Amino acid sequence: MPRKLAWLLARGEIRQFLKGVYVDVRVPDSPRLRADALRLVVPSDAVVCGRAAAWLHGIDTTALGPEELMQAQWTRQVTDDVVEVDGIRVTRPAATALALAMQLPRPFALSAVDALLRSGRADRWALRAASAAYEGRPGYRQGQDILRYADRRAASPAESWLRLRLVDAGFGRPELQVPVDGPTRTYRLDLGYPDRPVDGRRLGLEYDSDQWHSSTKQQLRDETRRTELDALGWHILPVRQTDLWGSYPALELAVGAFLCQEPRLPRRW
Template identity: 65%
Template sequence: MYPYDQPHVFGGLPFTARQMPRKLKWLQSRGEIRQVLKGVYVDARVPDTRDLRLEALQLVVPPDATVCGPTAAWLHGIELTTLGPEPLLEPHWTFQPRPTVELQGLRVTSPAATAIELAQHLPRPFALSALDALLHQQVVTLDELHESSSAYFANDSRSPAALLLRLADGRAASPGESWLRLRLFDAGFPRPELQVPAGRYRLDLGYPEHPVDDRRLGLEYDSDAWHSTDRQQVRDESRRTDLAKLGWHIIPIRRQDLWGSYPALELTVGAFLCRHPRLPRRW
């Protein structure tokens, strides 16, 4: 491995153009480097920080451009899973006037402008998870979003972006919770509460004010990272047994339940709430 010294971010160097694809793939396969952005690599020992992201972007963004879109959200601290299905970010910038902030000499769209433009241009599930993440990490506030949105659409706008801004909620703690909430909204169900207290537990989403036969409905997004091992699944079962004793019916949701083609989620929730879901699904 190369000595750990500066600069540790590079755009294909120190190899020649003819050597680069083979050399980079070899170093990546050995776990010695990783790709930060499309065409920009870093020593694998360097932690992912905003300073690193800025340094990487400064290699590829023209000096008079403004970083925008998903790249701006990434600079503001939002992870790629929240922004789209691709594991690698392609830099986005513009030469058009935008509300900006300056980060170490790099112009970046302001957090509020970034959020609104994501709501306008990303697919709806990722637009909502990006808005929720920006609010959750306190990069921007709801008041700032609503104040800035007047430059993009009217207060009573029914555009998809305006509706997503009204649905955004910083209490969502993961992209899966945001996607789940959008599915419920699109199906026409009542707006659920987030981070619902239930005894010594806290539910991702729930309907504490809509009991059916003295039972209330809770929904939890079980990510593969935290709910896959035998030990984790035993813990989940124990937790749901406790919640059942407290009068909660829990529907666990996995990623494939959110992105699959069959509307099992809507039908299951509708059956418990005694409501017909609005179908077909919109995404």
């Protein structure tokens, strides 16, 4: 069987969907497929928890950690915070969000909670109220920080990570999905500081993913857009993946230079 799997993988006929579970490449991802995959590797009397629970609730793996391949996580501890999803017992979205806020590395803890809030499966104020029951547990302090910064308006994990970098550097919480009215259209910025103008100009930040901002056509479009925003009084700072995860604090220094504020360094992650 391992040789057959390797042969099918090499031919591009199957893909590994979950650790230990493979699926035909023609089958699209779906909540039902995720439940079917977990059903093959999770004991029938167990409860799916952790990252796998968030994945089953529909959250993309990018928001949950650096590992691209999901691994089943489950427990046999019985609690009241359990619900069934396509016949699989799983921790409720709120309990899942609180656990991840305390357990995951900080950037992924924030992107996971942001994603669960954006999905509509969890409510920020309800999470903060429910988190009181977790006081004294490992990770409680981190969880409180994550819930303080969590925001359902984050449109991608990268926007969550960028927001955390700005907060950690001492610049304060930026506004999300900032509207900028132009003469013929309304622009929307990923993040910005609309209430902190410097010499009549405001700072906006946008995450440029490799998928949507790499081709010559895409880069020309971005340049045109930023020239138009510059005319409206906005200085736009584009942020790439290397800026978020690189070792040099160029992002903090660039933001600090515009805001005339010394960033808090070294970086926390």
